[in-house]
Amino acid sequence: MAAVRILRICFNKFNFSRTIYTKSSCCSPIQIQMPALSPTMEEGTITKWLISEGDAVEIGDAMCEVETDKAVVTMEANEDGTLAKILIPDGTRGVKINSPIAILAEEGEDLLEASKFDPPPISFHPPTSSVEEVVTETSQIHATNTPNILELGKMGDKISPAVRQMLNQFNIEVTNIHGTGPKGIRLKGDVIKYIAQKGLNPVHQHVSTPTKQVTTPPTKATEVKKDSVATKPPVQVHEGDYEDLDLSSVRKVIAKRLTESKQTIPHAYSTIDCSINKVLDLRRQLAKDGVKVSLNDFIIKCVASTLRRVPEVNVVWRGHETKHSDTIDISIAVATDGGLITPIITGADRKGLSAISEEIRELASKARSGKLQPHEYQGGSFTISNLGMFGVKEFTAVINPPQSCIMAVGGTRVRPASSPVDLDDDVISDVTESATDSVMTVTMSSDARVVDDELASKFLSTFKQNMENPLYMGLL
Missing domain, CATH: 4.10.320.10 (E3-binding domain)
Known part of the structure; x- marks a missing residue:
């Protein structure tokens, strides 16, 4: 194709007339193929074509929306030309990568001839029937x-x-x-x-065969009197009505990755309670000054500051070795109709609360509408999953490989306020009955191959210190 295009440019330069798509022509139209829009993508779904046959496109123009194993991504044109024919219509599932999905005619080429071009089908080798292999092997034995x-x-x-x-x-x-x-x-x-x-x-x-039934005569040792065994009618099981639901590409990949994570990663769990009174007071003060931030924004900033102080946790597992991440990129779990996706706040330790709040709102909106770009959800070095807004007190989350840790954030609850000495110590403190403390429980799931119990405890202790003293987030 590259050689053909060079020849075409030369012909135009020297004003040669050309006729293509004839029997004697060696040229062929541009085939638009299903791209790999994520590292783990094997197939995709054409959810919607944004242009019609006969429309002209330039490099960078949006052509169609593709549902990958991560999100719905807008596919852009890589060539200038006119859409001659759509090979894969809207709603088609399971389109393998590199499969032709449309035909693009270059400028000046005959659209009718281009639309007649029939690309060769993608061939594959079906797997050998396991039943045939077993039968053959048994016969040989x-x-x-x-x-x-x-x-x-x-x-x-x-x-x-x-x-x-x-x-x-x-x-x-x-x-x-x-x-x-x-x-x-x-x-x-x-x-x-x-x-x-x-x-x-x-x-x-x-x-050996289902069509032939063999009746075995009982021996004296195995003969059982028929009268001693009560004949019971067969039990009939009636299945209720049900409906088969098609799994989206995102759901399939989520199921596959979570299963692999639990099967291959030794999960270790650590839980700690954090007082958030000072954070709530600061949030109310900022609201009076016109700055609206959520508790989740404080948590993101606190995790980023903690990773800066405990960089040993900011690592990923690469098969047989660990890799330290140079930047602190926090993945935030967002629930969508298609499944869970984790957009990323890049460089979270260098951003203020307002910037984090604005960015997470934009990313969450794009995630729910399926408009996230690959660079907005691929990567990350630490994940936060917050179910506190649903009233969940505490829970454990599954690690998102190749990351090493994920923090599960529970809801806020009220308990009697503690003295300067932690309530875990056996010390009687002078606490009034009316004093209360807003507490949040977080549980960190960590890869025991990378983050041992001591390191996990150090991280959570530092997180607790930052959360209970918000000024530490920006000063330390």
Whole structure:
């Protein structure tokens, strides 16, 4: 394609006339392919085309909205031209990356001819049926008389899988069989001969095909009197009405990543209570001065300041090693109709409360409307998930890899105020009955491979200090 375009430029420069999309032409129109809009994206959904066939586009123009495994992203044009044909209509799910989704004609090219271009389909190799492999392997085992030797261990007896199956089927002790094979190996013929001599019947009959039913006559040892067993009618289970719901790409990836996180990351949990009286007082004072910030904004700023003082926690796990993040980028969990997404406050330690508040409102709005750009949710070194506004007292959250920590923030509750000496110490304090304290519980989930219990305790202790003394957030 690059060589063809260079030739086209040369032809235009020297005023050569050209006719393309004919049988003798070697040129082909531009194929717009499904791009990989996130590092983990494998397929996407064309939610909406923003232009129609015949519309002219320039580099950077919005063409369509694509639902990735993270969010709904606007796909921009990388070439100038005219949209000749839409190959993938609105609402199409499961479009693999690099699959053609539209045809773009360059300036001056015949739209009708371009729309007739049929791109080659993306080929794939279907997986081999596991049932066929099992059947083939089983047939090979039973068709051969050469035993596949297995060690039994206790007595050093060596038998093949086929022989072992027959011994189990007829409930025969291996020591009762005299082996005629090399070095006394017990062959299938030895077992068959022993069964014929003793006139044995199988105890467990394995039916290999569903169309053939084998009735096993009971032996004297296994015969049960029919009169002693009460015949019970079969239990009928009636399934209730239900509806199958299609999972969005975001939901599928969330399920996959959370499962991998819990299975591969050793989660460790640490919980601490923080008094937020001074934060609430400062928030009320700022509101009187016309500065509106939320408690969540204070938490973000406090976490950023704590990461600056305890940088050992600001790390990510990269397979077999840890990587320290040079910047403090805080991911904030935001619930959307499509699932949970984590937009990022970059450089949170360098921003003030007003800047954090304004940025988080903008990012949350874009997240709920599906307008986040990839750079706004990819990355991050620490995540905060706050369910306090829903009345949740405390909870634990799942780590978002490759990050090492996530903080779960619970709701605010009131308890009797503590003295300068912590209530955890066995010291009786002079506290009036009317004095109360607003307390918030936070639980940090940490990757034990990177953040051990001592480091987690140090981080939470520093967070508590910053939260209970808001001036520390900007001074230390």
